[in-house]
Structures are given as structure tokens and as C-alpha cells.
Amino acid sequence: MIERIVPAEVETAEAYGDLAEATLFPEEALLVKSAVQQRRGEFATARHCARQALTRLGAPAGAILTGERGSPLWPRGVVGSITHCAGYRAAVVARPAHVTSIGVDAEPALPLPSGVLEAVALPDEQIAVKELLESVPGIPWDRLLFSAKESVYKAWFPLTRRFLEFEQARLVFDPVGGTFTAHLLAGPARAGDRTLHTFDGRWLSEKGIVLTAVAIPA
Template sequence: MIEKILPPWVASAESFDDPPGVTLFPEEEAVIARAVDKRRREFATARHCARQALAHLGLPPTPILPGERGAPGWPGGVVGAITHCAGYRAAAVSRDALTVGIDAEPHEPLPDGVLDAVSLEAERAAIARLDGGVHWDRLLFSAKESVYKAWFPLARRWLGFEEAHLVFDPSGTFTARLLVPGPSVAGRELTGFTGRWLVADGLVVTSIAVPERPRPDHAA
């Protein structure tokens, strides 16, 4: 599913359950030694997906350890992202991207009060005008998670929910305009991102992939 909203120069793998017998590296075992079963299954399956995605790039299995602010640590020359929610885990990696962000959420309304905490007034007004059939509040939350995951490896600093203004196109794309100064990327200040979204199988998934150099297959 996630591959439908990723460009061909990003490899991915996903799982809709937790396969038994997933083997972790000792360093990964140490990270979750005291974790509850739910967290352990999320962590293990996400690493399983990450190693499958890396294999698509011709890379051998390697530990994927949480780094600063929990961002996964990838092999040299690789960027990527991991996501997990109830009934879904996925990873996306690339050697040809500056950054990648993905997120998955259950396709259902956000809990009461959450939308106000994660959105701007202009965003709430905009999604209120969009057609039904999509839980736009949940999609907005997911897209903001993808924005943060794409932002952090470039900026190495926090980005609040209120620091990016998102606009959705019902065709399956979105734009994110940064409301704070961005880092210099390829000699220019980063001012925002473009991304893709999809609703299927009871899930909403979002993605951002910024290529190292302009590409004809990079969705605007």
C-alpha cells in the first residue's frame, strides 16, 4: 500500500500483522528489554520491514537503533522513515533522497480535543470545507507527522504542529509551508514540502520524499 504514494527511487516494505519469529540484533534487544509486549511487537516488526526495505537497495541486515528524538539510525548513505499503528507497520528508505517521511494512522476521527491541539485555525477551516468520505482531521495529523519526520533529519531540531501550514488536494497530494526558518538544503533555505496521501484498508497513509536532485518523477 505505502509504495503507491512513494516514488520509484524509494524502497519500502510493510506488514499488516506481526510475523512470529522476528529476530532482533542484540543492540536492538537492549533497547526494548523492558518494553511491554505491544511495544516490543511494534518495534520488532518495524525493524523487520526496515531490513526488507534495505534489502531492496542491496544492503545487508543491520541494526536500526533509535537515535536523537527516536529517529531511526540508518546505514551511511541511506535516509528513511518508519511508521506503525494498530494493524500496520512500514519502512521506506532511499539512497537518492535528501529525506523521507512516512506515517500511517487508523482511518477514523481523532479523539475529542486533539484536532485543536495539532492544527492551525486556517487548516481546520479548510478541511471543514472538503467532501466527506475521508476523516480529514486524521489525515491532517498523519501528514504533519510525515512533515516532522522529513524535517528533523535536515534541521535536527523540533518542529511543532503549529509551525507548518498544510493544504490538501483531494486528488491525493498535499503541500506543507513552513512557518519558521528552515535549514539550508542544496544551497537554498527549505520553505516547505510536497507529499502524497492515500486512504485504503481502514488506514490513512502519508508520505514525503525529497530527491537529492530534480527528478521528472518527483510529484509536485
């Protein structure tokens, strides 16, 4: 389902649980050698998805190591993003000729634990979430906001190499169009000769999962 929220030029692969055929290169296995089984499983399956997507893109599907602040290290000439949550793993990749940076995030479609919304949402975002929970029921808007912020960060970081606090982006959802806009309060991101004050994203909530994506077109 992730292909529905990214541009057509983006290659995607997803899995609704861990895959027995998912294997790691030795240098990838070293990255999770001390991790619990659940982490090793999601790591291997998401990298398996990434290699499927890279192959479809016509890019080398080798080891994907981890770089600065946990970001995945893609082959030269590829941008991409990885996500995993209970019951879902996905990877997306594209060519910089089409997409400058991309971030995706999946979360279980459940309300956030008590107190988390207040920690990750600005006061006007909290008001908007509460209004949406009443006017458009059936969608965990608080969790969707959280996921969208993580997608914003995953697209932001490769461009800026800077952390982004949760209060440094103000998100506005279009509940009908399945889109959102992130206003970058930490200052703009540079993408080539462009200065970006906002990122545009898309979302969906289906099969017990909320999914968000921010793809910055080239």
C-alpha cells in the first residue's frame, strides 16, 4: 500500500511481518548482532524490502549500512527511506533526478499513549488533532501526526544533516485529500538551488497501520 502515497518514480517494497527469506550481508549482521530477535527480524526484513526496491530501480542491491544518526547509507545515485513497526516493514528508493529526498514512516493505527501528543505536538496541532478526532472519526489523528513528523525528519536529515525537534515543524492535515504540509520552523532546508520552507506529504490509514510519506520532488 505504500506505493499509493509516493510519486510514481519511487520504487517500493513492503512486508506485513518478518520474511524467512530475508538475509543480511555479514557487515549488516554486525550492526544488529547484540540486538534482540525482534530488532534483528525487522532490520533484516526491511533491508530485504530495500534490496527488492533497489533491484526494481536498477541500482546495486548490496549491503545497506547505517550512517550518521542512524540514517541508511544508500548506493550512490539513490535516495530512500526505511520504516518498520509491529506487523509492517517497508522501504522506498528513487533516483535524485526525480526525488531529492524522501522519508516514510509506519505506525500501528492506535491512539498514542497518554501524554505523548503533548510532548510531540505544538498547541495548535493539539487543537487540530482534537477537532479531527471528533469531525473525522475512525482515524488515529494523534498517531498520524506523530508518524508524519517522523517522515518529515527522515526527509529533512539527509538534506540538512541536522536533528529536528518535534516542535520545529508545524503540520497541517488535509483530511479529505490525504495530504499534509509541514511548515519548517527550524529554518528552511536547502535542496540544490532551492530553499524549502515547507515539505508536502501524503498519508493513509488502512489494515491497522498508519503510513506517511514526504517526497521532495527534484
